[in-house]
Amino acid sequence: MNDSKLVKYIAELGQRDRERLRQLVHSPFFNQHKPTMDLLELILKSIAKGDGPLNREKVYQKLFPKSDFEEQKLHNVMSNLKKLFHRFLAIDYVEKQPLLEDLYTLEATFERNQFELMNNRAKLLEKHLSEQKFEDYFFHFAQYRLNNNLGYYGGHYVDRTKSETMQSMLDHFDRSYLIEKLRNCCHLTANSMQVNTHYDFGLLNPLLEYIQRTYIDVTAQKKDWTIRLYWSILQTMREESNDAHYQELKKMLNESFEYFSPIGQQDLYGFASNYCIRRTMMGDEEYKRELFDLYKRGLETGVLLNNGLITEFNYKNIATLGGNLREFDWTERFLQEYKALLPASKRENVYNYNLAYLFYNKKQYQQVLSSLLHVQFTDVMYYLNSNFLLLRTYYALKDTETLLSLIETFRIFVMRNKKMSPVQRKEYTNFLRFAKKLVELKHHSGTYTRTALEEKLKALRSKIESTDSVINRSWLLDEAVVPVSPFAR
Structure with a gap:
């Protein structure tokens, strides 16, 4: 039974999440079926002890001691537990996104005609939104949903001549759509440049004209920085020889970095770096130094780290470039300091290979041979x-x-x-x-x-x-x- 996807998914949870799953399954609000509770306990016990595969017949006998084995009956219990597992994942995700819970509560009160409570929740959501540091896609989408509920409530029950709320709804919806449209077009354009793929971007061209008139050729506002970011990124790929778009990205790095969400910051670094790589491959050697400076800034800000770890690819790219630019002392310190942040399963291989490459650039050829001996x-x-x-x-x-x-x-x-x-x-x-x-x-x-x-x-x-x-x-x-x-x- 250990080959069951359900058992595999539960085993992949951390200890804390397994305990939280247990609490949900044992909660009478979510589940009152005892065999489902018992099945989870058997699975958790087996995972904790590292026992061999669970035998389906033995599990069935513990769940239904007075009944002969019925495959369908066991399947039904497992299906019920799987549904509860899915619900756990959904609730856990919502709890980690405070604005989502606020939005769902607001929309539920509107659906139930509990308008006094709705207005109370709306004020709380407005407070939470005012505390948001980044005006990204989800910020504008949450504002759209908030003003959607308040606007239609006001139109139906208060004063339909007041248009400010509905106008705010439209403005925020436009911004959320434009950000998400541009971001996806950036990533898919990059994908098309790397592999043989093609996408129909639909309304992109007229949207770009609208964005340039409305957001680019005017004085920038804080709430529009994310639109400007992805517009500029896209232009570095569509007009590759025009250095002005890359310079705009550099300006954002130096002057507007704090306006972007962690995802926006990663995209800013990633696409700026990719532009430098492409220009280097075209023979523009000066972009090697640009790229190296970007890598150093990315390490300083932590943007190049994912959950505290550095990927083997970023580690290799940085070490390779540092060696090629003869930044030997800096590169050696980098290899040593960031070794511990490599994924444990690949750490020694990645470190030894890149150390060997550094020795090669330093013309220390015997050390190259010694380091490569440790590469598996x-x-x-x-x-x-x-x-x-x-x-x-x-x-x-x-x-x-x-x-x-x-x-x-x-x-x-x-x-x-x-x-x-x-x-x-x-x-x-x-x-x-x-x-x-x-x-x-x-x-x-x-x-x-x-x-x-x-x-x-x-x-x-x-x-x-x-x-x-x-x-x-x-x-x-x-x-x-x-x-x-x-x-x-």
Whole structure:
């Protein structure tokens, strides 16, 4: 019975939430069916003790000791418990969102014609809204729902000639819709740029014209900063060569950061960083320093942390960029200080790989080899990244024999690995083919005249540039030049 999704879901709860689930199931307001209570106790006891799988027949006998086993009867109890589990999740979520409970109470009083209580709850909700720090999508949506109830109540029972409340309802609804529309368009546009997807954005173009007239080409108000944020983010992707939109994001980072919710702050950093990455890939080297400064600011503000942890991808990107910019002391401190904030299951691998990469940038090649010894190939990407780093290290050491052996081993792995996509396999096999030719040319460079060697390397560069699907192409092109000294023979 442990293969039941219900048991799995309950096991995934923390100890505190399991106890709160127990309180709900035992509450007569939510449940008065004793077998359902007993089933939860059996499940919780099994989870706590780490017992083996629950036997369905034994569980049934404990729930119905005087009855022969009936699969449907047990199924009904489990179904009832599952419904209570779902209700627990809903209540728990509402309790963590104070404005939701206020809104639901307000709307319930309106539906029940308890207008005195409704007005009382409305004042409380207005107070809570005035205390909100961020005027984001949900702030405006809550204001819309509040004014919706008060406006229609006033129109029906007080004075229909007063339009202020209904106008406020419309204004807040517009703002909530525009924020959510823009935010989703930002994320889906980014997705389209990364993978082969297409979305119909519907009213987006006329909305952008309206937003520019109404919110952008006028003096900014605090309540409109989130609209300006996502409008600017979207423009960095739609008008990529126009640096002005990125500069607007930087201005928001420096002057308006506190106006945005945690989600807005993360989007501001994330999309600004992605813009710098795209410009760097287009050859605009100055954006590497821009990106590095963004990463440092993101660490200082905590925006790059999720629940106190840093992802292995952010950790790797920051360490890689720091090493490339020769910010060695800062990068080494970063690797040490943020190691403990990596997910525990990946911590040592991520740390050792990135430490090895830092040593490579510092040209400390023996330390690269030592650090890579501690990297376990838990997935394909660790094997690929580690072997590429190893290849470049042996190349820097001019160890031809070891290098050619590694290239062949690497090639066999790529050809046989079924977890790589056909595109990935082609990218790596092309890279390894060119890397082998490059190594052989460098190894025999002493046998050619300088002019002959230049011609051969020029031909290799031309072939690399004209071939589609080559991973790490830039490294090959950088190295396909006449060497200062020949490789070891």
